[in-house]
Amino acid sequence: MRYTNAKEYNVAIVGATGSTGSKTMEILAERKFPVANIIPIASNRFSGREVSFKNSSIKVRTFENADFSDVDLTFFCAGNAVSRKYAGQVADSGSVIIDKSSYFRLDSKVPLIVPEVNAKALKKGAPLGIISTPNCVAVPLTIVLKALSEVSAIKRVVVSTYQSVSGAGRRGIDELYNQSKTIMSAGTPTPEVFPKQIAYNVIPSIGDITALGTCDEEEKVASEIRKILRSDVKIAVTCVRVPTFIGHCMSLACEFAKPVSEHDAFDAFDNFEGIVTLDRREGNGVFATPIDVQGEDGVFVSRVRKDYSTKNGLMLWIACDNLRKGAALNSVQIAEELIAEDPQLKMFRKK
Amino acid sequence: MRYTNAKEYNVAIVGATGSTGSKTMEILAERKFPVANIIPIASNRFSGREVSFKNSSIKVRTFENADFSDVDLTFFCAGNAVSRKYAGQVADSGSVIIDKSSYFRLDSKVPLIVPEVNAKALKKGAPLGIISTPNCVAVPLTIVLKALSEVSAIKRVVVSTYQSVSGAGRRGIDELYNQSKTIMSAGTPTPEVFPKQIAYNVIPSIGDITALGTCDEEEKVASEIRKILRSDVKIAVTCVRVPTFIGHCMSLACEFAKPVSEHDAFDAFDNFEGIVTLDRREGNGVFATPIDVQGEDGVFVSRVRKDYSTKNGLMLWIACDNLRKGAALNSVQIAEELIAEDPQLKMFRKK
Numbered sequence: 001m002r003y004t005n006a007k008e009y010n011v012a013i014v015g016a017t018g019s020t021g022s023k024t025m026e027i028l029a030e031r032k033f034p035v036a037n038i039i040p041i042a043s044n045r046f047s048g049r050e051v052s053f054k055n056s057s058i059k060v061r062t063f064e065n066a067d068f069s070d071v072d073l074t075f076f077c078a079g080n081a082v083s084r085k086y087a088g089q090v091a092d093s094g095s096v097i098i099d100k101s102s103y104f105r106l107d108s109k110v111p112l113i114v115p116e117v118n119a120k121a122l123k124k125g126a127p128l129g130i131i132s133t134p135n136c137v138a139v140p141l142t143i144v145l146k147a148l149s150e151v152s153a154i155k156r157v158v159v160s161t162y163q164s165v166s167g168a169g170r171r172g173i174d175e176l177y178n179q180s181k182t183i184m185s186a187g188t189p190t191p192e193v194f195p196k197q198i199a200y201n202v203i204p205s206i207g208d209i210t211a212l213g214t215c216d217e218e219e220k221v222a223s224e225i226r227k228i229l230r231s232d233v234k235i236a237v238t239c240v241r242v243p244t245f246i247g248h249c250m251s252l253a254c255e256f257a258k259p260v261s262e263h264d265a266f267d268a269f270d271n272f273e274g275i276v277t278l279d280r281r282e283g284n285g286v287f288a289t290p291i292d293v294q295g296e297d298g299v300f301v302s303r304v305r306k307d308y309s310t311k312n313g314l315m316l317w318i319a320c321d322n323l324r325k326g327a328a329l330n331s332v333q334i335a336e337e338l339i340a341e342d343p344q345l346k347m348f349r350k351k
Numbered sequence: 352m353r354y355t356n357a358k359e360y361n362v363a364i365v366g367a368t369g370s371t372g373s374k375t376m377e378i379l380a381e382r383k384f385p386v387a388n389i390i391p392i393a394s395n396r397f398s399g400r401e402v403s404f405k406n407s408s409i410k411v412r413t414f415e416n417a418d419f420s421d422v423d424l425t426f427f428c429a430g431n432a433v434s435r436k437y438a439g440q441v442a443d444s445g446s447v448i449i450d451k452s453s454y455f456r457l458d459s460k461v462p463l464i465v466p467e468v469n470a471k472a473l474k475k476g477a478p479l480g481i482i483s484t485p486n487c488v489a490v491p492l493t494i495v496l497k498a499l500s501e502v503s504a505i506k507r508v509v510v511s512t513y514q515s516v517s518g519a520g521r522r523g524i525d526e527l528y529n530q531s532k533t534i535m536s537a538g539t540p541t542p543e544v545f546p547k548q549i550a551y552n553v554i555p556s557i558g559d560i561t562a563l564g565t566c567d568e569e570e571k572v573a574s575e576i577r578k579i580l581r582s583d584v585k586i587a588v589t590c591v592r593v594p595t596f597i598g599h600c601m602s603l604a605c606e607f608a609k610p611v612s613e614h615d616a617f618d619a620f621d622n623f624e625g626i627v628t629l630d631r632r633e634g635n636g637v638f639a640t641p642i643d644v645q646g647e648d649g650v651f652v653s654r655v656r657k658d659y660s661t662k663n664g665l666m667l668w669i670a671c672d673n674l675r676k677g678a679a680l681n682s683v684q685i686a687e688e689l690i691a692e693d694p695q696l697k698m699f700r701k702k
Contacts, residue, residue, distance in 0.1 A: 001564035054583065105395045156660050160602040162553045162591065176551075184535060200527075200595050201642045202513045204602070204654055204668045209637075213613065213656025224419070234660035238602035238668070242593050244551050251511040251589035251603075262564065286560075291552045303555055305564025309507050309585035317589065 007343050009037035011335075012071045012095065014086070015061050015078030016051045019170045020100055022195045023328035024075050028181050029054045031332060034339070041066055043078075068093040073338070075331055076100060079169075091129030091350040096338065097333050098131050102220055105132040105227070112227050113140055115333045117146045122341055122348075129350030131334055135240070136167055136248055136326030137217070139226040140299040144252070145228030147227060147267060147272035152258040152312070153284055154236040159221070162242045162249040163206065166321050168193055176243055194241060203241040215239060227329060247290025248322040256312040260303050265314055269301055274325070280301035288319035296321055297329055358694050359387035362686075362693050363422045363446065364568060365437070367391030367402045367411050371451055371522045374679035380405045384685060385690070392417055394429075419444040421436030424689070424695055426682055427451060430520075442480030442701040447689065449482050454573055456483040456578070463578050465490050466684045467625045468497045473688055473699075480701030482685055487518055487599055487677030488590070489575040490648040491669050495603070498623035499616060501662070503609040507585040510572070513593045513600040514557065515641060518673050519544055527594055527692050540611070546590060554592040566590060598641025599673040607663040613655050616665055620652055625676070629653040639670035648680055649674055 011028065015021040021040070025038045028035055040059040050057040068074065068090050076083045076099040083101040091097055103112040109127045112134055113119065123130070132143070137159075145154060165172035171193045173251055179189035179199035189197055196203050207216025215237040233313055254260075269275045276298035278286050288300035300319045307313025321324055362379065366372040380387055389404045393411040401408040417440050419425065427450040429436045434452040439702050442448055453479070455461040460478045460500025463485055464470065473482070485493070488510075496505060516523035521543045530540035530550035540548055547554050558567025568590040577583055605611075620626045627638050629649035639651035649672045671677055 007530075010428050158509040158604045158660070160586075160589070162513070162593070180531060180535060197642055201640050202593055202595060202600060204600065204638050204670075213654065215474060225373055236509075236604045236658045236660040236664065236666060238511070238604075238654070238666060240602065242513070242553055243595075244553060247557065249553055249591075251591065253509045253587045277492050288554050289554055291548055293650050303560075303564065303589070307587045309509070309587040313587065315587060315589060319555075 003092055007070040007339070008034040009038045009339070010039065010070050011035050012039040012041055012066065012068065012074040014041045014074060014076045014082060017042045017046045017049055018077055019166055019173065019323055020327045021075070021077040021347060022051060023323045024077055024331055025051065025053050025126065027324065027328050027332045030056050031336070033173055033332060033335060039066060044185060055231050068095045071095040072311045073098065073335055077328075078090065087130055095351055096126065096345050096348040097130070098133060098334050100133050100331060102135065104128070104153045105134065105224055113316040113334050113337070114142050114222060114228055114330060115337050116272065117142045118228050118230070119337050122337055125347040127351050129348065130336070132335055133327070133331045134228060134311070135217070136322040137161055137163065137221045137250065138228065139222065139326050140248070140320040141250065142225055142228045143272070143274055143299050144301060144316070144318055145225065145233065147268045147275060148254060148256075148260065148314075149229070150266050151260050151264045152256040154233050155257055156236070156255045156256060158236045158253040160238045160251050161240055162244070163239065164247050164322055165194075165198060165241065166200055166246050167206075167241070167248060173245055176245060198241060199244050200243060200244070206239040244290040246294045246321060246323055247319055248319065248326055249319045251315070251317055253307055253313060253315050254315070255310050259312045260314050262306065262314070263303050265316070274299055276300045277304070287317060290319060293319045293321050295324070297324055299325060359385040359422050360423040360688070360690070361388045361390065362386050363390040363392055363417065363425040365392045365425060365427045365433060368393045368397045368400055370517055370524065370674060372426070372428040372680045374430055374674045374689065375682055376402065376565045378477060378675065378679050378683045382687070384683060384686060385551065390417060390422060398602055400591060400698055419446045422446040424449065428679075428682075430439055438481055445700055447477065447480055447482070447696050447699040449685050451484050451678055451682060455479070455481050456485060456575055457582040463575060464685050464688070465493050465579055465681060466688050467623065468493050469579055469581070470633055472687050473692055476698040478702050480699065482683045482689070482699065484678070485575045485579060486571045487570070488512055488514065488572045488601065489579065490677050490681050492572065492598070493576055493579045494623070494625055494650045495652060495667070495669055496584065496619075498619045498626060499607075499611065499665075501579070502611050502615045502619045503607040506608055507583050507587070507606045509587045509604040511589045511602045512591055513595070514590065515598050515673060516545075516549060516592065517593040517597050518557075518592070518599065518630060524596055527596060530562065544672055549592060549594050551594060553594070553659070555589065557592055570675055595641040597645045597672060597674055599677055600641060600668065602662050602666070602668055604658055604664060604666050606661050607665070610663045611665050613657065613665070616655050616667070626651055627651045628655075634635040638668060641670060644670045644672050646664065646675070650676060657679040
């Protein structure tokens with residue numbers, strides 16, 4: 001992105017010591033977002049901790065020690081409880097919030113944005129001063145579905161996910177690492193972050209299970225996708241945690257109103273910003289795995305093939321760095337959209 | 352199983368040093384299959400190696416040093432190349448073969464058996480002297496689909512698998528273990544058995560990719576299920592290798608001709624031999640993961656829920672020990688069916 005206005009912004013990062021928070025600072029620097037000052041915020045237990053931004057180390061502050069009246073943009077990267085408690089007062093002080101938690105995502109007054117898909121939804125501003133960034137599965141999924149919907153209307157999608165532990169933050173990463181060490185030295189790990197052992201195991205549920213039998217993550221994916229795509233696309237999701245560190249994957253079986261050939265799909269993907277395709281015709285092994293997409297910005301699509309089990313079916317495999325496009329990168333891209341739309345950010349401040 | 356005839360059988364195990372071969376001997380002992388003598392066979396490179404059966408150690412033999420004329424039953428647990436090369440001559444010498452490889456599975460003269468599902472198919476004997484046991488995904492899948500088909504005809508199933516490395520035998524287990532060790536000491540592993548790194552990664556293809564874009568394993572699962580169920584049930588499969596040691600899992604989205612409630616499904620499962628259900632209503636965390644099913648005989652079904660994305664839909668999660676029910680246990684159960692049907696095994700010998 002080329003920044004065409006000369007203005008620089010004061011940017012606060014809530015949850016600056018966490019995996020999404022630190023990744024957000026890394027991507028702000030990497031994309032040369034016009035930052036005047038960075039204000040890292042963390043809870044009391046990180047008191048005294050320093051985080052790095054560009055070439056300097058900056059001490060984290062607590063909410064109590066931070067003044068938001070000069071802050072233009074605040075990235076909330078600290079989960080629902082923190083967003084619920086603090087987002088309102090930060091918005092009141094005039095800072096525009098980009099929220100990574102799920103707390104505001106389905107609020108009709110809060111735009112839920114994947115820039116490649118629905119940047120237009122920002123034209124109406126942000127009445128609460130809050131813009132939400134979607135769940136890390138919903139981001140790549142809406143990009144792929146939006147690209148395909150330009151070939152034909154989508155009738156139904158069946159999705160199964162293969163989600164890395166970093167989706168549960170730094171504690172998730174630590175748990176997989178520590179459990180692996182324990183098992184390699186013939187010990188028995190005790191689950192803390194995840195409901196069962198995650199090392200050398202897979203867990204077919206993310207979040208609590210609802211009365212309907214779906215789990216929280218499955219509910220989020222389905223409802224967020226409908227909001228972002230502004231459609232009632234039918235979606236059946238199974239969310240599964242797998243023992244990978246970074247990179248969320250998913251298998252898709254899509255049903256369309258009209259026939260969609262593999263060629264149509266590749267064309268649509270190649271013409272859509274943010275998608276990287278791997279063509280199966282280039283030989284065996286040409287598919288994207290979690291380790292292939294670590295550190296990458298793109299949503300990787302591979303294993304595209306006709307689904308002969310239904311009338312107009314197509315199957316494919318998505319892989320995406322959940323910490324980048326699934327979270328921090330998407331947030332920074334939203335910030336880029338905001339300053340491009342209104343360099344003063346006036347239209348996005350709380351009314 | 353209670354064995355009601357007094358006859359004991361000479362049993363050969365081809366591939367006795369491998370994971371399926373050794374598991375087959377373990378299960379023969381565990382289920383008190385009436386074994387007179389056990390004859391473990393392995394390739395030259397295992398020359399001198401001993402394997403254990405019950406409380407004794409037995410030296411493995413090569414094909415060249417084995418005489419099959421007195422062998423009643425031979426379990427082939429050594430892959431396609433060995434079955435292709437040796438099964439014909441072993442059958443010629445009068446031994447009945449239970450073959451774990453995929454080589455004969457789709458041959459119309461070879462019964463492909465999951466005892467709980469289609470034991471009846473053995474009534475016609477085995478013209479080639481060979482009975483095949485299905486792919487380790489197909490075994491649990493046919494059991495669950497057969498149970499559900501007793502509630503309503505199945506129109507279509509979308510399946511995504513989470514398959515452990517032991518599906519690729521002992522070398523697969525070693526590769527995951529060694530790669531984990533390498534990564535934990537900050538090294539970079541080199542894939543040998545799997546096409547990409549499997550530790551802390553998932554690989555969305557098993558076997559070669561065909562001209563249609565499906566992979567070998569996906570083709571096997573779909574075609575074997577149609578043969579076992581004697582139906583042209585529509586099936587869309589994505590096969591994925593995950594970094595677990597033992598236990599294959601799969602997510603299912605089933606579409607039926609008639610509505611099938613969760614209650615109907617639980618009833619059907621509870622009335623079907625070989626299925627263990629976990630009821631989501633008992634609280635969170637009540638689902639079966641790979642480590643939960645290691646060493647278990649049952650096919651575990653959990654996360655049963657309505658699929659509101661289609662007319663008569665139901666979703667669920669299957670977990671099964673791929674070395675037991677997915678392979679060795681199913682083979683031994685086939686042997687039990689054979690001796691129950693014809694203690695002299697005459698009707699299963701090559702004509």
